[in-house]
Amino acid sequence: MDTARSPPPLVVNSTNFLGKIDENHDLYMDYGAVGDGCTDDTLAFVETWKSTCNAQTEIAAMLVPDGNTFLVHPMAFAGPCKPTSINFLISGIIIAPNSPESWKGRNQGRWLIFKGVDGLSVDGPGMLDGRGKGWWDILCATHRHLPVISFLQCNKVSLSNILVVDSPQTHILITGCNNVVIRYLSIKSPETSPNTDGIHISSSHGVFIHNTNIGSGDDCVSIGDHTSDIYITDVDCGPGHGVSIGSLGRSGNEVKVDNINVIRVRFNKTTNGVRIKTWQVGRGHVRGVLYEDINFMDVSNPIIIDQYYCDVRGGCESTRTGVQISDVRYAGIFGTSKSKVAINLNCSQAVACTDILLDTILLAPSTPGKKVISSCNNAYGSSAGIVEPESCLLE
Template sequence: MHFSGTDTPGTSPNTDGIHIQSSQHVSIANAVIGTGDDCISIGDYTSNIYVSSVTCGPGHGVSIGSLGRRGNFVQVENIHVSNVQFKHTTNGARIKTWQVGKGYVRRITFEYLKFDSVKNPIIIDQNYCSIRGACKEMPTGVHISNVAYVGLSGTSSTDVAINLNCSRSVACTRIVLESIELMSANMDRQVTSSCLNAHGNAIGVVRPDPCLQS
């Protein structure tokens, strides 16, 4: 599938540019998307999805999820996102799962992404719940594994450029950060990383300092 693009005001809620659900072997290429929600959202029961040469902004970025809202068994794998430019978006490369979910998100690649003043360039939120900021710890969770971030650069509009918020019960594993250089959009500030229960390796990360656990 090839899409020329969508153009919706950044203030318009629930206006995903493209949503993919219960689908396999889908390609999105050469698109310019501006919206009030996710530029591209990838839902459950999806595999072999390819996104390339996309410009996103305004919008909430390219999101896998949210997944597992009703406690269902999530099955998402083989997602490849490359050569995407994010311009003044809320998120860049995002994975979001509900605490009550089960199943897996695996074999995900985000590569050669460029960020221009993005609030959350790299973010995983595995602790999503109905009461934001007041989630009780639960023994369930969607296992996120084999996620690679390769060749990412640009600027963050917040101090935390890499935010990997994973579950204590079902931690994120085999995360790879490779060839990453993110700076602050504010000249007088420095960006940082925040990791919780995120395991993996970092290779050639210039900034911010990676915080993955081995």
């Protein structure tokens, strides 16, 4: 299996954009923004985006100036745009409405949306504050995703040097995109906040996440269906639920996930480490997965494949279907496990996991004097180097 390649160069150069901005006024101020954190500045953002997206130049820019806090309601930055490159510079702070009541009559599924915009760079060093506490206190099952920032059907996108905090649910959503670079982010929400995934990826290809810190109430990174060529490198995860592929196949659909690479990731006191989770009714495949140079510190469930994933444990009927999981390599895995079962490969009786490789793994109990074990169900593969706890794979 190939190791991770370096991310492609960013498609924009922010130093070029700064010269495009009016020398005397910030663009947002020119369109009537107040920036006091209380006044609704949504219209100013809408009008500035229109001017930027329709600019008759090859390169265009927007600036959220430093020293200001902008209250913005749900809105879409829609393309396609005339410039081939757009830089969205966030030096100040953008905040969401403070309570769910403020969202009535507006799009409650998104906050800041970039849709159909190619050649986009969103750069800091500012902050996006989803002010999600009000959402955490209500039944989250009636709301899906509610991300701080979404990229939908965008190509050649970069997101960097931003602090993203307290999303109502998922912090960053990437759907239907190609060639996305996410780097030098800090994503933070309380460990108790429900469904606050750091980054969720679906139906996207060529996504690079590196040098990023994620602490949340759910998965640090979750990878959905119809994804390929995903590279997650040099990431700190915790608190949270780890890095997950899935859950997949809930509706009995055909799953297609290929070439997922998780390299040099550190998990600190997360509930899970590296996880693949699928529903029994799913079909299709997950293949070409590499977990390499991984460190666990007091992680409850370091290595998991769960092909019996269900909303209620044991509450789903057995089926003769399943998602084919194959060509999964765990290499250079070290650290401590809070649970007795440090390696748990619970594969489908209907569709076995195949070509699993455990290569140089050393997992010890978090509590001295305890022990850790491996548990396998219908999982086939091999081991190499030192593997502790001992491999339970079928050959």
